[in-house]
Amino acid sequence: MQGCLFRFHLFFSEKAVCAMKDEELQELVETISVKWFHRPFKHEARFNSRLRTTGGRYLLHSHDIEMNPKQLAYYGREEFIRIIKHELCHYHLHLQGKGYRHRDREFKDLLKQVDGARYCQVIPGTRNRHHQRHRYRCKSCGAA
Numbered sequence: 001m002q003g004c005l006f007r008f009h010l011f012f013s014e015k016a017v018c019a020m021k022d023e024e025l026q027e028l029v030e031t032i033s034v035k036w037f038h039r040p041f042k043h044e045a046r047f048n049s050r051l052r053t054t055g056g057r058y059l060l061h062s063h064d065i066e067m068n069p070k071q072l073a074y075y076g077r078e079e080f081i082r083i084i085k086h087e088l089c090h091y092h093l094h095l096q097g098k099g100y101r102h103r104d105r106e107f108k109d110l111l112k113q114v115d116g117a118r119y120c121q122v123i124p125g126t127r128n129r130h131h132q133r134h135r136y137r138c139k140s141c142g143a144a
Helices: 002-017 022-037 069-095 105-113
Strands: 045-047 056-058 065-067
Touching: 022 045, 022 069, 056 069, 065 069, 069 105
Parallel strands: 045 065
Antiparallel strands: 056 065
16 A cells, blocks of 8 residues: 555655756756845756755866756745755856865855755655665575
C-alpha cells in the first residue's frame, strides 16, 4: 500500500512542477534579483529535474542558475524563493569578486540580509543512500 501512496505522491509532484515553466522561473529570478540585491540577473535560470539532494546550484563558468523543481512542488513558492535568494547570493558575490562560498563571511552576511535559505529541506525519497557492506564467511572454516 505504501508503494502506491508514494507513486501517487510523485505523480502529484510532477503535476505541481509543471505549474511553472523555465520562462516564469527566469522572470521570478530577475525580479528577486532587482528587489533584494538591487542588481540585475543577466544570465539564464532554468529547472533541472536531475537535481536530487540540492535545492539549486549556481554554475561558476556560465553564471547560470539551476533550480530543483521538486523543491517548489513539495515545499511551495515561499521556500522556493528563499532557495533562489541563496543561489543569487553566490551569483552576485562571485561576479563582484567577493567571497561567494558557503564558508565565507560575505556570503553568510548577505544570505542573512536577504533572508535566503541556509539549507534546503529534504525531499522524501531523495536522501543519499548508504550502501551496506556484506561480509562473506566460509560456512565450514569461518574464514572471512
